[in-house]
Amino acid sequence: MTLFNWTRRAVIAAGAAIALAPMAATAQTPEGVLIVGQVAEPKSLDPAAVTAVNDFRILVNLYEGLTRYKPGTLEVAPGLAESWEVSEDGTEYTFKLREGVTFHDGTPFNAEAVKFNFDRMLKEDHPFHNTGPFPLAFFFSSVEETTAVDDTTVKFKLSAPYAPFLSNLAYPTGLMVSPAAVEAGGAEFGRAPVGTGPFKFVEWRANEAVVIDKYEDYWGEPAGAQAVVFRPIEDANTRVAEMIAGGIDMMVEVPPTALSQFQGDEFNVVEQAGPHVWFLILNAKEGPMADKKVRQAVNYAINKEAIVNDVLEGTAEVAAGPTPPAFAWAYNDALSPYPYDPEKAKALLAEAGAEGASLTFYVTEGGSGMLDPVAMGTAIQADLAAVGLDVKIETYEWNTFLGNVNPGLEGKADMAEMAWMTNDPDTLPYLALRTDAWPENGGFNSGYYSNPKVDELLESARTAIDQEERAALYKEMQEIVQDDAPWAFIANWKQNAVTNNRVENFSLEPSFLLQLEKVVKK
């Protein structure tokens, strides 16, 4: 037999082997087990130690906070605390805890556990403070003292009135972990999490899956699914392919360009506007942007409709001001976005004597909540060129970008892209628009915006206990900020997810958290 014949046989045999390969790939996912495609491997499952929405999506099913967001809203509702009282001066919060709640490890949830959680995060001398770092602990920096009054009563003493406190308790950073499990696990706690939620942790197979099971002794209504498996699939195209192939039942953060592949009966696309705002920080301290007219001109010159519809394929809405509409109660719906008006922009630039100005524009390659930053940046560059502004883009990888932008734009750039997702209408303007939040004071006001009236409104809003009063203050702040234009307000993102038709009762929350307790998988 000749060599060629041998080769031919080998080729035929190999072909047959491939053709007959196991067909398990098309097997259906099991009933009652929901498989979720995640955008990355979680960093940790310790709620106090993480900052990424990706991790929060798992955490909120394992843990609960003293308060929670009412489904479908950003309003605060009772969670592990049944009720609370706030002292007259707004500095003392007393919570009545739910009785008969146990952590998944069987230890009781009580006032001591609450105290342990906050002390661990806030007190540097706490024996388990070294299980951190706790990057978002500053959400609770106004907490001076946590006291366990009795088994079911816990009291927080604040250094000053702080209205966002209740809503911060509902944020993942405020979720309650089992003290016994922290004591046993130390720094490894984040890999073997124990909470009180409707699901309990089963296993974390590195880079493969996090598996959680229905917690049978849950105090509330039991979960609808037997188990949920979170699978990290980093590449968005691979995630889409896996969704189409049936390897996962649900995926989040569907790339806009892939949404059209999920039309039809087999899939459901779910959308939900959230507290997200995508904007340009404008350098109000120096250069052409120091003139309010130039900043307004930039707002008029950018075709935001085109960006949300063409670049983002309708997955966002045009932003009107610094506060996203998702904060319904605090949002000023009398504001309408700056219209696209290049002529008006040119006139304003002429008035300011800034025609033909050269600008440096920091653009990032990607990053949390940044949507499609390079495409958006070049669209903005083209719009500004159309009104005679010569914009030079400098592109940076996300971490480098933050390292450049957070310390302030002075001496470096005239504008920079930025996006924030927050849980309370206070957070973003307080951290990024106050005079006291200039970078040298440790804030995020990288464009050096300063308006004493805005400062005053924000300080009063955070100490006002009455929600209506707070709302009025925020609405006034939005009007001033829109007119001052320290930012170019571009877009509010609508988060999305796709499920297959075996998944029922699923909806996205405005909080960006993925609450799965009611979801049923057929």
Place this chain on the structure above:
Amino acid sequence: MGSYILKRLAAAIPVLIGVSVLVFFIMAMIPGDPALAILGSYATPENVAKLNADLGLDKPLVQRYFIWLGNMLTGDFGRSYSQNKPVIDEVLGRFGNTLILAGVAFVLCSILGILAGVVSAARQYGLADKVITFTVLIGISIPSFFLGMILIILFALKLRMFPVSGMYLIYGGGGPVDLLNHLVLPASALAVVATGVIARLSRSAMLEVLRQDYIRTARAKGVGERRVIMGHALKAAMVSIIPVLGIQAGFVVSGAVYIEMVFDWPGIGQMLVNAISQRDVLLVQGGVVVVAACYVLFNIVVDVAQAMLDPRIKT
């Protein structure tokens, strides 16, 4: 031979030290820092400075290098910030996965490449040679990640023969059959370019040998064609083919980076890409050092194999 191996091993030490110096200082030069990555958008310069101090990143660079090197020699590669676990656990676990993928791809490309080269040479200018040369040209020209996407669309989405991603079925998975099922597409995508290169070089190595006098003599003595080619010529040609295999092994491992991203294979390539974007300095350093050590070891194996086949190489 023993002293040759020892000599080669000793020569590897300065190489590894060089690698450690390079990777350490290159990582130090990359802008952006781990504290920022850990703190995210909420990173104030003050908090960044504090966390960097906690992580020991405020010490002088050279001091940090020696601390790192010293710890590494005792087996302590540090703790990954992004994974929140010991670097060595993460690196070894991931590296094992890469070896499975790259190993299968390497075996595949070695066998197919040599086979194709031998057939091509044996049938020089014949139909088989032309078909193989043409196919090889296409194989070399297609970027592996692109081929990977084509394979996913064709075999996973259209024909539903193989899974899209991962190493195992996520529910009730595991076992060699499941693994094999998940391996077919990524290993094939990874093997294609290397197969082409090996086929081309095997063909020319074989042609060179086939022109030698002793082959003519063997044929004249009436030795069968198959024995001439497989027994005489291939054995001689292997001396030139083995170093190529060694180089291709390196390419297969580095090519795995793209393939791991496309097929969501939890290997070291995927880990390094993520670690770099997370500025997880210790994880990148540990990963690169382990991969480099493996390369060096592999080269030694190739050299030794070559020396064993060819007595002219001084041992």
